[in-house]
Amino acid sequence: MWDVTDRRVRWSDAASLGIPAAAAAMGSAELAAGAIGRSQAAPLLAVGAAGIDLTPQWLKDFAIRSFGTADKLVLLCGLGLGILLVAVLVGLSARRRPLLGAAGLCGLGVLGAVAAMSRPGAHAQDVIPSVAGAVVGVLVLAWLLRLGARPVRPRAGQDGPDRRRILLAGAGTVAAAGATGAVGRLLSSRHDVGTARQAVRLPAPARPVAEPPAGAAVRVPGMTPFVTPARDFYRVDTALTLPQVSPRDWTLRVHGMVHRPFELSFDELLRRPLLEHDITLACVSNEIGGTLAGNARWLGASLPALLREAGVRSGADQILSRSADGMTVSTPIDVIMDGRDSLLAVGMNGQPLPVAHGFPARMVVPGLYGYVSATKWVVDLKVTRFATDAAYWTKRGYAERGPIKTFSRIDVPQAFKQVRAGRTAIAGTAWAQHRGISAVEIRIDDGPWRQAQLAPVPGIDTWRQWVTDWDATPGSHNLQVRATDGTGALQPQDRLPPFPDGATGWHSIVVTVT
Numbered sequence: 281m282w283d284v285t286d287r288r289v290r291w292s293d294a295a296s297l298g299i300p301a302a303a304a305a306m307g308s309a310e311l312a313a314g315a316i317g318r319s320q321a322a323p324l325l326a327v328g329a330a331g332i333d334l335t336p337q338w339l340k341d342f343a344i345r346s347f348g349t350a351d352k353l354v355l356l357c358g359l360g361l362g363i364l365l366v367a368v369l370v371g372l373s374a375r376r377r378p379l380l381g382a383a384g385l386c387g388l389g390v391l392g393a394v395a396a397m398s399r400p401g402a403h404a405q406d407v408i409p410s411v412a413g414a415v416v417g418v419l420v421l422a423w424l425l426r427l428g429a430r431p432v433r434p435r436a437g438q439d440g441p442d443r444r445r446i447l448l449a450g451a452g453t454v455a456a457a458g459a460t461g462a463v464g465r466l467l468s469s470r471h472d473v474g475t476a477r478q479a480v481r482l483p484a485p486a487r488p489v490a491e492p493p494a495g496a497a498v499r500v501p502g503m504t505p506f507v508t509p510a511r512d513f514y515r516v517d518t519a520l521t522l523p524q525v526s527p528r529d530w531t532l533r534v535h536g537m538v539h540r541p542f543e544l545s546f547d548e549l550l551r552r553p554l555l556e557h558d559i560t561l562a563c564v565s566n567e568i569g570g571t572l573a574g575n576a577r578w579l580g581a582s583l584p585a586l587l588r589e590a591g592v593r594s595g596a597d598q599i600l601s602r603s604a605d606g607m608t609v610s611t612p613i614d615v616i617m618d619g620r621d622s623l624l625a626v627g628m629n630g631q632p633l634p635v636a637h638g639f640p641a642r643m644v645v646p647g648l649y650g651y652v653s654a655t656k657w658v659v660d661l662k663v664t665r666f667a668t669d670a671a672y673w674t675k676r677g678y679a680e681r682g683p684i685k686t687f688s689r690i691d692v693p694q695a696f697k698q699v700r701a702g703r704t705a706i707a708g709t710a711w712a713q714h715r716g717i718s719a720v721e722i723r724i725d726d727g728p729w730r731q732a733q734l735a736p737v738p739g740i741d742t743w744r745q746w747v748t749d750w751d752a753t754p755g756s757h758n759l760q761v762r763a764t765d766g767t768g769a770l771q772p773q774d775r776l777p778p779f780p781d782g783a784t785g786w787h788s789i790v791v792t793v794t
Contacts, residue, residue: 296371296447297374297421297446297450298370298371299364299367299368299450300424300453300454301381301418301420301421302363302364302367302388302417303367303457304416304420304453304456304457305413305414306323306324306363306461307413307456307459308413310461310464311460311461312408313409314467314468315467316408317468318403318405319468319471319521320399320406321405321406321407321408321409323388323393323409323413324356326392326395326398326406327359327391327395328356328520329395329399329518329519329520333518337676337677337779340565341779344516345565348572356520363388370384370385370421371421378422378425381425382421385414388410388417389413389417390410392414393407393411399606400607401604420453424446424449424453472524473526473640474635476526477635477639477640482554482626482631482632483550485555485556486554487555488556492507492737492738493737493738494736495735495736497735498707498745500705502693502694503707504691504709506735507575507577507629508574509629510576510628510634510637512574516650518607522636523603523605523657525640525657527547527639527640528546530545530546530640530641530659531543531544531546531659532659532660533659533660534586534587534663535660535661537595537664538587538590538591538592538593538596538663540590542590546626550626552581552585553581554579555579555580555623556577557621557646557741558575558576558577558738558739558741558742559575559578559644559713560573560574560711560741560743561650562687563650564649564651564673566778566783568689568783568785568787569689569695569787573687573711575742576628577629578623578625578627578644579627580626581626582623583624584617584622586661587613587616587617587663592613593663596613596663596665597612597614597665598610598612598664598666599611600661600671601660601661602655602659602660603658604658604659607656607672608672609655610671611643611645611648612680613663615648616645620645620647621646621741622643622644623644624642624658625638626641638658639657646713646714646741647683647715647741648683648684648713652671666680677779677780678780682781682782684714684782685712685771685781686717686763686772687712688708688711688717688720688763688771688786688787689708689709689710690706690707690761690788690789691709692706692707692708693706696789698791698793698794699791699794701752703749703750705747706750707748708720708745708746708761708787709744710743710761712763713740713743714740714741715765715766716739716740717765719731719764720744720763721761722748724757724759725757732747733748734746752793754793754794755792755793756793757791757793758789759788760786760787761787762786771784771786772784
């Protein structure tokens with residue numbers, strides 16, 4: 281197979297032939313992952329997920345700050361470019377030492393297999409996609425190298441290889457690899473729970489809430505809606521592929537430091553009294569002026585009632601919750617039990633939870649950043665102690681407890697936009713969940729602070745919109761906002777980054793009035 285001792289492959293051909301070989305490896309790995317129903321074991325996703333865990337915190341913050349909810353797409357594109365570079369190196373290495381090129385493809389297979397087995401909930405079969413991909417890649421590389429070889433000293437009447445045939449073979453291999461990968465993704469879609477989600481009929485809440493008060497949404501063009509549609513709700517998590525958890529198979533286990541451990545099926549959960557609450561969630565990675573927050577109407581079972589049913593033992597101080605993809609989140613028990621509306625949620629804005637937001641069930645605890653409260657695809661609640669168990673983000677240096685800090689931002693006008701001279705509206709959003717917002721103040725340039733008009737809200741667990749009029753004069757102006765929470769505490773002025781417990785600082789923008 282590797283007998284090319286009397287022939288030599290052109291540099292350009294070797295570099296390009298490594299790419300089809302790597303493509304064949306990735307396509308066949310996707311097909312194998314789809315065939316065994318383990319899409320997360322595909323090498324690209326497995327290596328990406330492991331890479332997220334190993335990424336330094338400063339780089340994660342940079343990715344979220346720079347790319348927002350597109351950070352995962354950027355990561356996958358970066359991995360794709362990395363594979364392309366390795367493919368070129370594989371081809372170049374195989375020019376004189378074919379076994380070295382084969383070893384490079386096998387190395388990619390080993391990397392994929394190790395990454396797949398490092399994931400929470402991994403099974404022995406998760407190595408199959410990487411192994412299959414490496415075998416196919418080596419075979420394709422050998423075939424392409426033989427096809428691309430040419431005589432060292434061409435005899436009379438002999439020409440070099442048909443380069444058109446070589447290019448067509450490479451292009452055909454890439455096309456076949458793409459089709460194979462697409463079939464693999466199609467096979468993986470067999471486990472998609474979208475149809476099961478559509479079949480879920482949520483019961484009416486045992487304690488429905490009234491519609492938000494009239495005027496809760498400030499009527500200014502370009503203003504953030506008071507209720508965030510599910511499609512626009514921010515999503516920050518480590519899942520490169522959305523966990524597909526069927527409600528038929530979903531089970532919640534409640535155990536640990538409890539007197540009465542139990543398990544709960546989805547049907548049993550829906551038969552419990554379900555409560556409805558308007559709650560704003562926010563991400564700890566949100567920068568000053570950022571948009572990683574959203575307000576929705578959640579439907580779910582009382583989380584404190586679940587804990588009371590289990591009987592929390594003395595000394596326990598946290599719930600270590602785990603999602604279907606292995607993510608762990610630690611939530612202070614005293615916060616859950618202090619009377620706030622903590623939920624094991626099954627609905628969002630009148631519909632079953634979207635898959636991207638935790639279907640079939642997730643946690644919602646008002647007043648805490650998501651990294652310590654908002655476990656999506658939740659399947660396990662372990663009652664334990666902070667001193668005993670550390671969650672994913674706390675292991676990476678984030679604070680054990682993540683109470684949301686008072687936050688205010690200017691939504692209208694947008695930064696660096698031109699504004700017409702004359703009376704114009706300045707409007708925005710502020711939040712301090714479970715404390716509420718009692719005042720918002722605006723300052724133009726270095727002038728005095730003045731009170732903005734606050735919109736009514738259904739409770740202290742949602743964000744609050746505000747608006748004020750401004751007689752805009754021509755020139756460049758700096759607009760600044762600050763808020764006071766329901767306890768009377770003023771939003772801190774000093775700017776601090778999100779790590780380790782949330783950003784602080786007053787939001788300011790510059791606009792030009794013409």
